[in-house]
Amino acid sequence: MRSIFRVFTLSLLCTYSSIIAQEQDSIEFFPHHFNRIQLDPELSLLTALGDGFLKDAYDLDIGTGLSADFYLHKNWYVGTRFLNINTRVEKSEKIGDIQSTRIFTFGVQGAYVHQFNKRLYLDLIAGIGTTGYYHDSKFGTNFRDSATSIWAGPKISYRINNFFGIFLGSEIRRDFMNIAVSPQLEDYFGNVNLLTLRAGVRFITH
Amino acid sequence: MKLVKPGFYGVILLFFALSLYSCTPVSIENNKRILVQGKFVTPEGTALQGIRVSTITDINSFLSRGQGTLSEALSDQNGNISMVSLDVNPGILCLDITGTSNDRRLQSFTVCDSAFSRNETLLDLGEWVLKELIETRIIIRHNSDFNYSLKFESSSVEININDWNELNSYDEADLDSKYSTREGFINSENQVETLKLITADNSRVNLQLQNAQGVYIYEFEVDEIDNHYEIDL
Structure with missing residues (x-):
């Protein structure tokens, strides 16, 4: 929790100071264009929403992720996204004797990019992917649950120079779980809703 | 003299590792949970609190033997129990029922797949009468x-x-x-x-x-x- 707070604080300070200094900005920025690639490593602060098993039985650690995007046009890009979330089980009677669970998502995404000025951008992102919930049971056998995930949310990025930037964002995500359960548990195990705050750095090519 | 390539030993090791893995008879079923529910009472109909119910399975692999717990919970003040359990496939799922009270000594049971009514995702124990020993x-x-x-x-x-x-x-x-x-x-x-x-x-x-x-x-x-x-x- 502390590290994500530090990242947010640092990002906000950088953004603020850069905006103040923007008046005297002498860097010549190349606008986004076709063929440009950007890499966004990130840290995510996740909160499970609703009455599902993830909110009820787990504590979520900070997620780590990476997006790799390819610009089709100065206002559009597509890409892939990886996200890993480690968890701690708090109430095993709600989910069975599980010791720990790692949630790994891989998917594709697309975004519309709005440029406020030569440094500040807003990305409106939506994506779809597959998620695996990898469990360690208490007697040592591993197993997994699978899900289809969709996500959407804005991301504000600030370019420090032509090749490097920072970003802040939020995201709402829904996992459609493929777990077979009795009708009494369908709501509980059927879906997972996650609210995510994201912060990271952005590497941009040419 | 003909030399054996190091890759050959890798293949042999991989084969043995896969063989050991396949010897493990019990695995937890992916994408599945079972709801275990029921009520515990005395012969007089009084609710029994603190009855421990565990779903267990036999582990009889090459490297380990014993019993593993798939879920565990205690009955509440109304004698009701409701818990989510993992399932095994292949393997036999058993229920272990024991009292935890120091005041009275109650019957305990271990019952397996064939002894209780079970469908794909629900294991309904109904009303269990536990007698004092x-x-x-x-x-x-x-x-x-x-x-x-x-x-x-x-x-x-x-x-x-x-x-x-x-x-x-x-x-x-x-x-x-x-x-x-x-x-x-x-x-x-x-x-x-x-x-x-x-x-x-x-x-x-x-x-x-x-x-x-x-x-x-x-x-x-x-x-x-x-x-x-x-x-x-």
């Missing part, structure tokens, strides 16, 4: 070797004689239609032997002792908690 001690004072024969009406009597485990062995040939029978020999080394009978049902017990001096026959009613009888041979 009756414990009776028969203290035998003796100074000679003797044979004993113990017959009891109930089929669910657990017998201990001091720490002699051989008395727990159960010979199907000794069973008749109504009575369970156990027989054995005790030497004169210990001057006092204690037979401990534990059952949930009232039962009549016939004990026959035979030494060099003669045959002695006794009959006991096992129907009181912490009752005990003494015999001087």
Whole structure:
């Protein structure tokens, strides 16, 4: 929790100071264009929403992720996204004797990019992917649950120079779980809703 | 001399690793949970709180043996239990039911797949009646070797004689239609032997002792908690 707070604080300070200094900005920025690639490593602060098993039985650690995007046009890009979330089980009677669970998502995404000025951008992102919930049971056998995930949310990025930037964002995500359960548990195990705050750095090519 | 490439040993190791992995007979089923629910009461209908229910399975792999727990929970103040369990495939799913109260000693059960009604994702125990256990001690004072024969009406009597485990062995040939029978020999080394009978049902017990001096026959009613009888041979 502390590290994500530090990242947010640092990002906000950088953004603020850069905006103040923007008046005297002498860097010549190349606008986004076709063929440009950007890499966004990130840290995510996740909160499970609703009455599902993830909110009820787990504590979520900070997620780590990476997006790799390819610009089709100065206002559009597509890409892939990886996200890993480690968890701690708090109430095993709600989910069975599980010791720990790692949630790994891989998917594709697309975004519309709005440029406020030569440094500040807003990305409106939506994506779809597959998620695996990898469990360690208490007697040592591993197993997994699978899900289809969709996500959407804005991301504000600030370019420090032509090749490097920072970003802040939020995201709402829904996992459609493929777990077979009795009708009494369908709501509980059927879906997972996650609210995510994201912060990271952005590497941009040419 | 023909050299064996290092990759060959890698393939052999991989083969053995896969073989060991495939020897593990129990695996947890992906994408599945079972809801276990039920209620525990006394024969009088009083709700039983604190009954521990566990779903367990046998682990009998190359590297480990034993029992693994798939879920565990206690009944609430209304005697109800509701918990989510993992499932095994392949493997046998069993339920372990035990009381946790220090005030009273209750029946405990271990039942497996075939014994309870189970569909794909729901294991409904319904209403379980747990009886209080009756414990009776028969203290035998003796100074000679003797044979004993113990017959009891109930089929669910657990017998201990001091720490002699051989008395727990159960010979199907000794069973008749109504009575369970156990027989054995005790030497004169210990001057006092204690037979401990534990059952949930009232039962009549016939004990026959035979030494060099003669045959002695006794009959006991096992129907009181912490009752005990003494015999001087």
